[in-house]
Amino acid sequence: MQTPDTAKTPVTVVGLGLMGQALAATFLRSGHPTTVWNRTSAKAAPLVAQGAVPADSLAAAIAASPLVVVCVTDYDAMHELLEPLAGTLDGRVLANLTSGTSQQARDTAAWAARHGAAYLDGAIPASPDGIGTEAADIVYSGPASAFEEHGAALRALGAGKATYLGADHGLASLYEAATLSLMWSILNGFLHGAALLGTANVEATAFAPVAQKGLETVGGWLAGYAKQIDDNAFPVADASLAVHVASMEHLVHESEFLGVNAELPKLAKSLGDRALAEGLGDGGYAALIQLLRKPAEIHP
Ligand SMILES: NC(=O)c1ccc[n+]([C@@H]2O[C@H](COP(=O)([O-])OP(=O)(O)OC[C@H]3O[C@@H](n4cnc5c(N)ncnc54)[C@H](OP(=O)(O)O)[C@@H]3O)[C@@H](O)[C@H]2O)c1
Structure with missing residues (x-):
C-alpha cells in the first residue's frame, strides 16, 4: 500500500x-x-488495495483532482462518459490518453474549451x-501551460520522461499515426523478406540480424531525406528514383517467380511508376513524397 x-x-x-490500470498504479507508486x-467498478479493487481512492461516481472522480486522465476504448466512449458532466470540468486539465484521430483531438479540445477545461491530448x-x-x-x-502545470505528474508515467509536441491538439495523434505507418511498413517488409528467404529454407532468425543492419543503414538516410522534404528539393543522394523503380521491378519478378505474395513490391512499383510518369525519375527517392501528400488516384 x-x-x-x-x-x-x-x-x-x-x-x-x-x-488505465497501469497508469493509475504508476501514479500511485510515484x-x-x-x-x-x-x-465496471470491480476493476478498481486492485488499485484500491495499492492506496487509490475509489470514487462513488464519475462526478466525484472529476471533482477530486485538478488533473483528470482519461483512458477508455475510444473517443465515443469518452464523450458518452464526460458530456453529461461537462460542466464539472471547468478549471481542470483533462489529459486524454484514449487513441483517436487528430480531428477527434481537435474537436474534443474545442468541446473542452467551451466547458472551461484545458485539454491535453496524449x-x-x-x-x-x-x-x-x-x-x-x-x-x-495542447496548451503548453497545462503541460507545464502538470508536467511532474505526467512525467511520472514515463520514469521522468514526457514529450510536449506543441499547441495544435492534433499533433499527438498525428505523431502516433506517422509512427504506426513507419512500423507497419518496416514489419511488412521484414515479413516479405522472410517469406522470400524461406523459399530457400533460410530461417527468419538468420535474416533478423541482416534486416537489423539494413534498418540501421536506412535509418541513417532519414535526416538527409527529411531536409529534402522540408526544402522541397530532391537531388539524387544515393540512386535516382528511376534506378530504384527498376529494382522494384526485379523484386516483383522475384516474388512472383518464387510463388511469394507480390503485393508489397507491386505497391512500391505502382507508386514508383506514377512518379516516373510525373517526371520525377531523375530526382532522389524522397521525391515520392509528392505523390504521398495527396490522395491516391484510382485507376479503374
Ligand atoms: N493496451 C495497450 O497496449 C495500449 C497502448 C497504447 C494505447 N492504448 C489505448 O488506450 C486505450 C485503452 O486501452 P486498454 O488496453 O486499456 O483497453 P481495455 O483494456 O479494453 O479497456 C477499455 C476501457 O474503456 C472502458 N470503456 C469502454 N467503453 C466504455 C463506455 N462506453 N463507457 C465507459 N467506459 C468504457 C472500459 O470500461 P469497462 O472496464 O467497464 O469495460 C475499460 O475501462 C485505447 O484507446 C487504446 O488504443 C492501449
Missing part, C-alpha cells in the same frame, strides 16, 4: 482497462494521491507493462 505524498498533484484516472473510476508509445519506464515517453499536444 502506497502512502500518497500530499505535496504532489492529486490525479484522477477514468477508465481502468489494461492501460506518490500522487490517486482517485479512480471505472464503468498518445502512448508503450504497452501497459512499459508504463512507469522510459519506454512510456508519452507525447502530448
Whole structure:
C-alpha cells in the first residue's frame, strides 16, 4: 500500500482497462494521491488495495483532482462518459490518453474549451507493462501551460520522461499515426523478406540480424531525406528514383517467380511508376513524397 505524498498533484484516472490500470498504479507508486473510476467498478479493487481512492461516481472522480486522465476504448466512449458532466470540468486539465484521430483531438479540445477545461491530448508509445519506464515517453499536444502545470505528474508515467509536441491538439495523434505507418511498413517488409528467404529454407532468425543492419543503414538516410522534404528539393543522394523503380521491378519478378505474395513490391512499383510518369525519375527517392501528400488516384 502506497502512502500518497500530499505535496504532489492529486490525479484522477477514468477508465481502468489494461492501460488505465497501469497508469493509475504508476501514479500511485510515484506518490500522487490517486482517485479512480471505472464503468465496471470491480476493476478498481486492485488499485484500491495499492492506496487509490475509489470514487462513488464519475462526478466525484472529476471533482477530486485538478488533473483528470482519461483512458477508455475510444473517443465515443469518452464523450458518452464526460458530456453529461461537462460542466464539472471547468478549471481542470483533462489529459486524454484514449487513441483517436487528430480531428477527434481537435474537436474534443474545442468541446473542452467551451466547458472551461484545458485539454491535453496524449498518445502512448508503450504497452501497459512499459508504463512507469522510459519506454512510456508519452507525447502530448495542447496548451503548453497545462503541460507545464502538470508536467511532474505526467512525467511520472514515463520514469521522468514526457514529450510536449506543441499547441495544435492534433499533433499527438498525428505523431502516433506517422509512427504506426513507419512500423507497419518496416514489419511488412521484414515479413516479405522472410517469406522470400524461406523459399530457400533460410530461417527468419538468420535474416533478423541482416534486416537489423539494413534498418540501421536506412535509418541513417532519414535526416538527409527529411531536409529534402522540408526544402522541397530532391537531388539524387544515393540512386535516382528511376534506378530504384527498376529494382522494384526485379523484386516483383522475384516474388512472383518464387510463388511469394507480390503485393508489397507491386505497391512500391505502382507508386514508383506514377512518379516516373510525373517526371520525377531523375530526382532522389524522397521525391515520392509528392505523390504521398495527396490522395491516391484510382485507376479503374
Ligand atoms: N493496451 C495497450 O497496449 C495500449 C497502448 C497504447 C494505447 N492504448 C489505448 O488506450 C486505450 C485503452 O486501452 P486498454 O488496453 O486499456 O483497453 P481495455 O483494456 O479494453 O479497456 C477499455 C476501457 O474503456 C472502458 N470503456 C469502454 N467503453 C466504455 C463506455 N462506453 N463507457 C465507459 N467506459 C468504457 C472500459 O470500461 P469497462 O472496464 O467497464 O469495460 C475499460 O475501462 C485505447 O484507446 C487504446 O488504443 C492501449
